[in-house]
Amino acid sequence: MNVWDIIVLQPMINVLIALSHFLFNNFGLTIIVLTIIIRAAMWPLTMRQLRATKAMQSIQSEMAELQKKYAKDRRKLGQEQMALYRKSGMNPLGCLLPMLIQLPVWIALYQAIIKVLAVAPEDFLSLSRYLYDKWAIVFPQVPLGSQFLWLDLAAPDKFLILPILTGVTMWVQQKMTTLPSGDPRQNSQNQIMLWMMPLMFTFLSLSFPSGLALYWVASNVISIGMQYFVTGWGGLITPKAGQKPPVPPPEKKKELAAPSAGTTTAAAPLKTEPAREEGSDGKSRDTRPDGGGSYPARPGGARRGPGGGRRRRH
């Protein structure tokens, strides 16, 4: 076994089989519970991603200004963009981490499904090498049953329901995180991402075992739920004509002092616009006239401490 097998695939296989033992030998239910466990383990990273997404949206206008200002100096533009990221207290890589971490999970789950469902003798024969000797329950448990609802989890869904669900849930999730930007180029990129990812995963679900598609659907639904509690419906609900779009929470509305040439913007003071005022009922209200950019947090959702924006990192 190589390093991949030992640190990713072997634990995945044994956990799947053991979970199945405790979940009435129902492999579909096992995949859903595994998804919940993985997403729970990734909770801190996911929260960072959600916050980073919100923060990213909140600096779009500043970013557009920088792009306009340094259109002919890419190096300087890069420096200023990084400075802007630092000032707004976000790490652009933070958006990617949860997705990147899930990539090996997808690969391992695909390989595990093929092995534990005994799709073909050659895959099944090698399974015994992956089972933990000390976990007595895993040996008699395999092969796991592949039937779940109308699905054969080892094969693509022939009724196409799961691929469609994969695409739809991914589109909803993407739509919630895609917010209008002042930059037409950004908007165009957002639109491409909004449709490309769901279409790609729908296509993959047509050819991959439906057990993997079930993981994607469950994961998307969990993401939608988490996203809802942090940012509400986000970009999913388009403001009606004549209605101002929802406004971002106060911590997002950080206005940066325009970076002056020859100075590092990291040292420039961060000016925070008084975005909300306390109402007589003690609840905060948005008073900004412009809106746009991001959306208010849900009541009870993740909130930052008093004083507005994220604490700056030093």
Add this chain to the structure above:
Amino acid sequence: MKVLNRIGRRPHWLLAGLLALALVAVAGCGPRPTVPRGWSGPTVSGGKVYVGTMDGRLVGVDIADGKLFMNAKLENGAAVYGSPLVSGTDVYAGAYIGSGTTAIGRVYTFVSGENQTSVTYPAPGKVIGGVVGNLVAGTTYFGSADNKVYAVTDRLQDMWSFTTGGKIWSSPAVSGGTVYVGSFDKKLYALSAADGTKQWEFRTGGAIMATPVVDGGTVYVGSFDRKLYALDAATGAKKWEYPAESWFWAAPVVSSGTVYAVSINGWLHVLDADAGKLVTKINLGAAVSAPPVLVGNTLVMVTEAGAVLTVDVSPQLSHLEVKTLASIGEKVSAAIGVGEGRVFVHSQADKLYSVDLASATKTELPTK
């Protein structure tokens, strides 16, 4: 959580973590071990050796001159996992066509030496699951991935079928008018060979992949619950069970009151057939998925690493010694065939070897 937050605040740690993650992912996406291309065990009959291939051919080699005399193409997409069955001049092969859960099965009969099939089963319009195990002679019995065990005539006409609760990848055993077959539903079934009615069933703790062995009124069968069972052949009552460390994938050998069983982790368990007491167990040094074969007093085995091993079982059983007869140099998953003083090994590289039991001379035989 604190650690994650700390990592997130330091981009260089994040980058290092991402790089490590990428490397692991690349390892996962990278080349997997080669898919075994030799699953069908060789069958020796009348001075000839027959073997099926994963690219859907039934091959025959004349042992005396080492020349290919038969190379019959079954059909596109077909793979042969089980050993061919030879009955007189007829050669039968079961195939697994397609992949995954949508695979279907077909059984073919050929006249030895001819490359055109004479009859196939099932008849057009009927579909059966993939055939993985061996076909068993007489009336032809075989299990299928559609959970059924089939009995067909020598001209492949329907006789009966019996449905179990799981896939059947093992081969049935026939003795005294009864067909014994293990299923992935964890049960061993005893069926009337004449009409397929169930005589009894016995539930083990795990799926059954190993072919049962019947000897002296007792059925011996290994299970994925890591136990070897001895059952009364007439009633299915358990006589004893023996726990091992890993699955029993291969059928045991029973001879002179002794059971020789290999577990898939490469241990040979020598047991007293009456009581199931362990006499001795020997580490074979590598995983074993092929069943052992007893030739006279010599137990012949092949490991997945490609070592052909022999054990002389004539001396005191508690002091058995394993000898390496030959090394194939390629991985082996298929059952071995024995005949004409030789051991025939079909390697995972789809090569066929003969090893002389007396001189240990290894010869590669043609398969194309």
